[in-house]
Amino acid sequence: MKNLKNDILKRVYLVYAFVGVFALVILAQTFNVQYVEGAEWKKKAEDLTTSFRQIEAVRGNIYAADGSLLATSVPIFEVRFDAKTEALTDDIFYNEIDSLALQLSNLFKDKTASQYKRELTSARKKGSRYHLIKRNVKYTDLQKLKTFSIFRRGQYKGGFVYTQQNKRVRPFKILAERTIGYEREGIKPIGLEGAYTNYLKGVNGKRLMKKIAGGVWMPISDENDIEPLDGSDIYTTIDINLQDVAENALMTQLQQHEAGHGSVVLMEVETGNIKAIANLQRDKNGNYNESYNYALGYSTEPGSVFKLASLMAAFEDGYLSLDDIVSTGNGVIKFYGAEMKDSHEGGYGDITVQRSFEVSSNVAISKLIVKNYGNKPQEFVDRIRQFGLGEKLGVEITGEGEPLIKNPSDKSWSGITLPWMSIGYEVHLTPLQTLTFYNAVANNGKMVKPRFVTHINQRGRAIKEIKTEVLNPSICSQKTIDMAKKMLEGVVEEGTAKNLKNANFKIAGKTGTAQIANKSGGYKNEGGVTYQASFVGYFPSDKPKYSCIVVVAAPSRNVYYGNLVAGPIFKEVADKIYATSFAIHKPLAKRESSAVSKIPYAKDGYWEDLSKIYAEIGVKTTKSVKSAEWVSVKTGDRNVELYPKKMNEMLVANVVGLSVKDALFVLENQGLQVKFIGKGMVKSQSIQPGEKISKGSTIILELA
Template structure:
């Protein structure tokens, strides 16, 4: 017989099976409901519990000067918010209400432009709305301000307890303000994207690589789990020298603001001759409020007719081709010469012109007629040869400047049709091209040409970035690059250097020169075309230039200064040349190093002179300086009772001559003493002293040897 009573057990199993079936049906029904009708709700819940593929921005790399000074750096900025729902869930809403006056007063201290009452009303508005992302302050704030806000009541708690949270941004800051602003570059602040300059050109290197994280909510807290870590951007080391940049900017700004100049645009570039490193680059525009700011990088983007600074290239082409030499003479008449139906004029045509000039003097006087006639005489029937000579000098070379907006020079090459007729050329094109018209050359290209002359004929590519650094290690070196090993014959380079030096010492470029070192260069004063309106529509605009290098005998730096202005007076040498002068002298003064031996000559005395007075103190000082006294004490008794006397110099030796101090009732002789010893000795004898001047005693109002009277005063005059 079975131990189990089926009549009792089976009903129980049946009940259990029915219950389990009902539960299974309920689970399946709930699953179907969740997947259909409740799908939207649960997706929203899931989204609040986790976030996938959240982008993490890296730290942008720094831009450094040539000696490692920060010129652009990323600093954190914040926007701060309140989540009042989190505040209430944490049970701190009562504490918030109790502290609202303290919080409002604290925010008023941090942001005084808004009152405490405003902050109280603003925060309470967000509180009553139950906002999860209520902006405490609408603008971005720096790190220090952020920490001040975070230290306020309630806000100092964790964001899960206080609801205080923030968004962090990488803000770009330039420690030197607007210095080289258009070259270093700008950022679109709201988008954190590069706008111009090196910031834009090297954006991919500076920006780094974004990272990816996902967030999961565990016990009411978000945990960040890194999938791909962000890679911070690398630093770039520029060639800019901050001190030279500041010097060039101040020199140019002072000239632009001069009432006689009142410039519209100013450009100054300083380049290191041997390397092509751009040490300073200034671009200043006159804005509507009358102030000068960096708005556009004119130095690399302005395609303008260069004017007379181009004449150097014209004369070099003729010299290099051997069609002329430095003894060649040209007739300029009375300062007006008809060139194929069009009058060419020299700047002094109203004063009778220059007459006959030798080739060097055509540059020294910047004679339009002289230069254009030399070129026209020898190249009129073959203008292609002249333009090819200009190309060979490197003026039309694409310098590949790493700044967005750079435009290479445009120099027209003559072309003929199938019938041998020029299709883009006229009889007057060559004469006017030779003096700087009919071409479009940015200042950086003109400077690269003059830098090549200074560099013995070797043309260097202007360099803006030297290195790329990551975590203190150099990951890329950008060495100096040679564009052309030689732009002209060695003899041509030497001849043109001598002529350019004489332009400054004897010609129109005197104001660019210095009495401390040789300067070589060329002035330029050109009328600026107004496009279809020509040159003479309305007020005449001028481009005033000076390009050159220094010291001319051992060139270290080249420089170009360009000023655009409206109306007269207008003088490349007298205006741009002045700026060049200040830049050159400032740079040379910064690098000046003197050796003490340079200050010695045959008449110099290297033994220090000592004042009459306490010989013990004198002995101590002279011994400390390394001088031995034949009858001294080797500096052993600086604080003993005074021994009075004077020093005697015999050749290279020093001896002491002791003197007796007069009796207590006799006025002492303090001539030659310093103030300390003279006052001590006089007051020891009971005489009150009045001091006038500084140095040694040269006069005492009471004669030495007189008897001392009660209350006697003595006036000591020093010199």
Template sequence: MKEEPSRIKSDILLRVRVLYVLFIAAGAIVFARLVWVQMFSGEVAYNARRLAGRIFTEVTVPAQRGSILARSGDPLAASIFRYQVAFDFASPGLDSLKTYREQSDSLAKLLAAFFKDRPASEYRKFFREEHARRYRLVRPRDTLYARSEGWFARLTDRMRGEEFIRHKVYDTLRDHTPVEIFPRDVDYSEWETLKTYPLLNWNMGVVYRLVETAERIYPQGELARRTIGKKGDQGNYGIEDSYHAELSGRDGKAKRQRIARGFYGRVAGEHVEPEDGFDVVTTLDIELQDAADKALRRQLKEQGAEWGTTIVMETRTGEILALANLGRTSEGTYAERENYALSRSMEPGSTFKLASMLLLLDDAGMPVTTTYDVNDGRPVTVGHADDVCDSHRGDHVIGFRRAVAASSNVYFAQAIWDRYGATGKKQQYSDYLHNRLGLGQTVGLERLGERPPMITTDWKVPDPGVMLVKMAYGYRVQMAPIQMITFYNAIANGGRMISPVLVRELRRGDRVEERFATQTLRRSVCTDRTLQEVRRCLQAVCTDGTAKAFFGDTTRLKVAAKTGTAQITDARRLSDRYYLGSMVAFFPADNPRYTVLTTIETKARPGKAYYGGPLAGPVVKRLVDYIYNRGSGRSLQAAASGPRRYPQEVKGGDIAEIRHVAERLSPHVTSDVRNGWGRPRVDSLATVRIRSFGGERTRVPDVRGMGLKDALFLLENCGLSVRFSGQGAVVTQSIAPGTLLGNYKTIEIRLQ
């Protein structure tokens, strides 16, 4: 008889099979879920991104802003780093209480002596309170934790001299909030001292982070502030704003990992280094800028004027050496409130008569012998304009030269009307101003806020005849001071009108990245014959005209100038009689090197000046004297053969002698040593950099660039017989430098 399977065994097998099926099903579900999460679900990627975002962050590494420099290389605006220490009082490095107290007590004494803001006891109290606040400190006998440690733990604590022990907590429960410990930010030199103090020198581990901030400083104070400018909450103007992109550079990027609250460490990986901004080198001469500021400020105070601007320009290069802009503040003082030289486009008055002079002589061909009756200063009618008069008496029938010297409105009004108004050539008049003289266009400083001039070309206006007569002596036209000095500088520069230059170049370290050259606006504003006549007339203004009181003495220096006065025709201010007084001068008159302009706006008051001569003349006079005396007259007599006023080359030779000569010719001289032989190089900032080189008696020295005396000394000391030709500095030598002397007995050098 066949034995039947046991019911119990069958039941067990069934259960096992069911379990197998369940395990396989569960595994399949888990596997399917894994496949789904890994391949199709975005949950993992989302969580990973959130986790990585909390641990790893990408930060911007700011580039250092470039400096704004004077022509000598002295800083006008610069960025410096300030430092602050943010302590992590919950750092594990401070767990040793005894050591921490010893170190913090020493640090408290040193900080109190360094900052002198509070006693050491307050620093000590501050350190202990901040440290205790970030830990839970308890007495051993008051805690279960202390008793659970047993007698051995208490004995070791006493042996270490610790009154308290720390309650065991996780680091994530500690308060790692950074706490600043300095009463103020410190500069680099201060930080170099402070980082040697206890705790700050990492003697207890990484317990703080150093916070760096960049601060923009202006070493020259308010000098040329509107020109240098600012960028930020206090305003955006000047070079700081106009060249913001160049100064800012390019920020970098870095990846950092979170270590604790407020503390991060930089990790290796992809990062972009910051590229610091360019240094902007201006054409400003600090000493001359200071002289212009003082002269203008003094005159504004004496006259109680509203505002004034003074510009000093180098004639042949167009470089602006000084640009002062001062306006009255609400407190009654004067400060650089606005760049008046570029932004104030106003009726210039008689300084515009230079355009009338060129029109009459060059375009209309009027002889200089032409005379007009100016009616002894009494009002006359010219064309359609009534009440045209001069500001002085004593002249009746005068010629062209006298009219310029005396600044006669009547003469120029009649002469212009007869040749352009009565003959219907008004359009020819304005075309000459725009096309030949270029007075209707800006001069190239739009980036810095230059306002365009306003000189009409449309004569379909009410009373065009009145407009023409008024324009003849500087009304119904508007020009900014920078445009006026550019116009006069063209006469000083042999008729060639060039754009003024305020920014010379962009630099990165010693390397010039971009140089801004002078642009020629007009190759010639008039014929040579007209140019010479106009120069003689402007010189007569100083010898026998409206500027005689300032430059009548020609025994020392000849100056050519023109004064101008315009009553401001703003309807809101007519009742107060405001005037704009100006003077433009260039000198020496026979070989101009500098052009100077001063424009001042003032209100007519008893006992105060408002005509151009007495109002602006004292400022121009002081600057002319300053420039002349600064160079003892030498710089004004030497011919200007190049675009720079410093030597482009200096001969090599004995370093002590090079320094002796270079320090008289250049504002900055640097060398690695003071003795021996050297070779100088002059950079675009007028700095003479001397590099030393050693001499080996067994090799032929490099004497290129040296004078004959030094070259002979070096070569003959090596036992060589020297033949030379030419004069100047050595340009070639027949034996290559560094060659072993061997059998060489003779060397030939050529000087040039």
């Protein structure tokens, strides 16, 4: 019995021993697989991981109105070397590695040929499947790489592997940068890139790829399984030349006045097309850049530019006319204990409504509005809202600022709200909202929505047209519009913006100088009061073609009035447009046809040339101008009279009527750069005769 028990125990111990040994073997093998051979097995597992991966479609282009590229996608490539590809023999590799290393060194200039050789040889010995050669390779360089030794054999025979990514670039850098915008993963899209991303992004393709060490996905073949469909192209209203003018003019004034930020918007009156939109902000280093779209999103108290809406409300309701008289007293008035002042100390005395607007009298305009609407403020608010103020414009670009037009029922309405509201306080508008209102006045009451894009193309074919949208066919009566226009013209001719007066064309507009409220609602900061200078208007005033607003915030050199800070920017933009756009020039009187004259008609020109020609054909000329080099021609029935054409060396010459040859001779000798449009003799010149010569300036001649 005892022997049987011992025999059973031996067998149990033997089983335990066997199980223990087996467990130790398993543990040893597990350790070996995980820690000794782990890297190799992991690599093999990764090599077997394949999946269809998305291939990013090329994003569509964004174009300016003239076809210039504002934003485009440039392909960039990541190049790798499959050193273990079976078709690449040692004979091929070692025979051509020196040549390849030298070619890579010459192309990228980041390593010597010996460094490249050592690197690629090491990858070959290690059996690296996808050794990184270079990131961010340009398309032109990729094409060169395809011709290099070893690589020219392709992926399977030469180990040449590359993947494509698309990089978004803006050829004009910061010009309209915030309006063009961007769309990036994980960041809220802005600008036109965000607004039209569904058109721009296209449709991604698919490609079978393999996951390698480091989590990198590499293509298995050279071909895509599903080709991506490129995005559509967006055509904007932006004129890149006018955008450049606006941006530079704004930059100059901001730097001169050390201002915090500023914006300029130029709009085509009839269509609402935004031809230029510039936004600049000073950073902590004192540099200016486009970091926020102030024109679209900056909703603040507009100040005196709101006075136009206040008076138009009273005109429309029949309470006022331009000739009504209002007393400004000593230039100070109190409403419920709150004091309001005019900028002109001592006031303006008794003045007309027209004059009160021209000099921007706070006292006069607030008195007029309180007198007529003090007992019925809702009527005033309703009329303001009828003008389209108080509602968002609904433009496609995200981030439009919220306008604020208070109602008498609001908790924040007080006894001083109406008078302060009448002069542009306790209301909020963005520059673009203010401009749209002024543009409606220029457009005889028709309010159009600002337009940034005209059409969308897909592979050269228009798939969507974006027409001008009318927000309100008539914001008020024509009588009110006419009075508003007369006031706006008066501001430039006789009022606060006389410094913008122009001999060539008339500007109409309104200056604004507003105190900027701080976070607590007051207007004083540690450094005193912060101001916002503005000017908004249109030109030419008789036949408005363009409207424009300029807003400059926080000028810090004790100059903060709208006519001095914002006005010069408006004037520079308007002058440049006038100099380059004959569409806004007044038509010239037609010259009497030479067909009715018996004597051949001649252009104005050089006296010696003309006298010789007339002598040859037997036509008598007057002899009183022999001392003059340049002459004007008056053709009679039997003779020709030649009058001296005065040329002052210090002033721009009058070359109207001269031939191109003679005009070039005169103007280039005066140090001017000459460009001309059309054919024939000079019909008009962009720089008016008699203006002081600025050497190197460009003058444009229209020929006919």
